[in-house]
Amino acid sequence: MTPGPVDWPGGRAALRRRRRPWRNDQTTRRPGDGRGRGTHELDELLQFLIAGLKNGSIYALVALGFTIVFAATGAINFAQGEFFMLGGMLGVFFTELGLPLAVAALAAIAATAAIGAVFELLAVRPIADGDPLRIIMVTIGGAVVLRQLALHLFGPDERALAAFTQGSSLKLLGAAIERQTVWIWALTALAVVALALLYRRTTFGRAMRATSIRRDAARLVGVNASAMVTASFALAAALGAVGGLVVAPLTQTAFGVGAGMGVKGFAAAILGGLGNPVAAVGGGLILGLLESLTAGYVNPSYKDGVAVVVMLVVLFVRPQGLFGGSGRVKV
């Protein structure tokens, strides 16, 4: 078959339209309504980018949690996704008690952080100096316990949180941005900046960094290293909770959402380079964009597979992550 006359952009767009009938509300714009096809394609792309950066922010928060615990313990915390779940579920629980949204949100974050600390004290502390394999196993078991606890306390149903501010979507060029998306970006940015300040400007943060660089040395200069590990679990739990809270109005939440989010957050952390907070945020945003572009331009059912494929490809090709420098991981 010869290539024939190239029917760019209409041909491809038409083909894509056939493949994606569920989007026909946006793609059946009549010709001659004053906007060219090109603008329309751009609008669509912009919409995908917005969705990607929205989800990516959440992944970034979860990835930060992985990174913080990894830095402190050298182990992967499989309960990280459950902290995300707890943030959303506790937020719903506190609003149902009649608390105003802001108070309920803060209470949920505080409660999840406390659960994170207790989790570390009860399950991880007793084996902290042992094999990382044991820490991983304990967090796997602990994740199951947390998930089942949420199931028994809050029931199996999906729960929704009210949007933080009511009102119609905002318009940016040709794309629509839900108000909650703006909240997601703002609160993620706030959390990241707060974390950076905490790490760089406070004695507590310096102590945490010292512990993650070298535990013995930190102990020698008077840092309570095991308290820092507890703090890192609390901090990771709080970040996960923020993610679970801000996304709950858009996606709803349920007791079982933790494991899937854990995989995505970890893929983001690996993509950026495990152990580096800035890279975790970058990895999260990139993963979100990859997912949303795959869902938009290839096939929406592949969306949840992107994270796993990205994880495997990164492990295979560039285990130190995109921003991890050139040092190869050695035995």
Place this chain on the structure above:
Amino acid sequence: MNARTLRALAPLVIVAVVALLPLFVTDRFLLKVFTFAGINALVVIGLALLFGHAGQVSLGHAAFVGIGAYTCAVCTVTFEWPWLLGFAAAGALAALGGLVLALPSLRLKGHYLAMATLGFGELMTLAFREAEPVTGGVDGFGGIPFPALGPFEVDTAASLYWLVWAVAGLSLLALFNVTSLRPGRAMRALHGSEPGAQACGVDIVGVKVRTFVVSALLAGLAGALYASVVGFVSPSVFTLAASVTFLAMAVLGGTRSLAGPIAAAVLLTLLQYLDALIPGIPRETAQTIQTYQEDIYGITIVLVVIFAPSGLAGLWRRRKGGEAA
């Protein structure tokens, strides 16, 4: 009889009890429960090889069981292949899946495999659900024929039990040989210290990848048996919860052992059907256990890892060691 002859006779007695069980248990439901215990045991010995000997964690073994189950279903129903061929294909495809997953994740130090398997499990659950033309989607895949070994159809409760436990027993025998010889020593060296094992000339990546592939293969065979025994598969069976169940069995069973994990698999499987097993126990107790099943598995993992990291097998060894001292 002294302790030594007793120890030598013990395996024979256990084999005889397992083999002769259907002659004494006539209740078909109970026999089915024991058959499922055998299927779980087959998955768990593979997992025990990976976890207890090579020190790696898989949170995706249910996905390999699922691959095996669906492969057997598609081969025997859609392609109308003989059962044995479908059974072999199930193992082969699961092993291939294991290879694809293990190669990238195991080249690295650390426990990336655990997370990769978790993601793989989620991905496969999604695939079983979404690939409707092949797998039947959420409605499941029915009408899978009973196993047939050549002209002999295995269709009674007792013969299914024997088939399942024969496969489990043969696999156990093969793995006993693997673990007591050179590859087993390599695995345990690896678990102890990777640099140490490497310094002794152990091809650490090769050993880890091979172990994982064998483990996935056994899970695939177990899946094929499951599909043929039940006659119906659906995506809701092969979830993370099932993977956690298998892991809890392997962890409880203990490290550096195969008998321990088999015992744990049988124990935890029977736990849910306590009322059918022991006459005095009321139905409600069994129902409560079923409601809190996953809690039990999660708590089991946590407690065993904290307080008895080498599991039942470790406790057994310590008891024996204590006696000797």
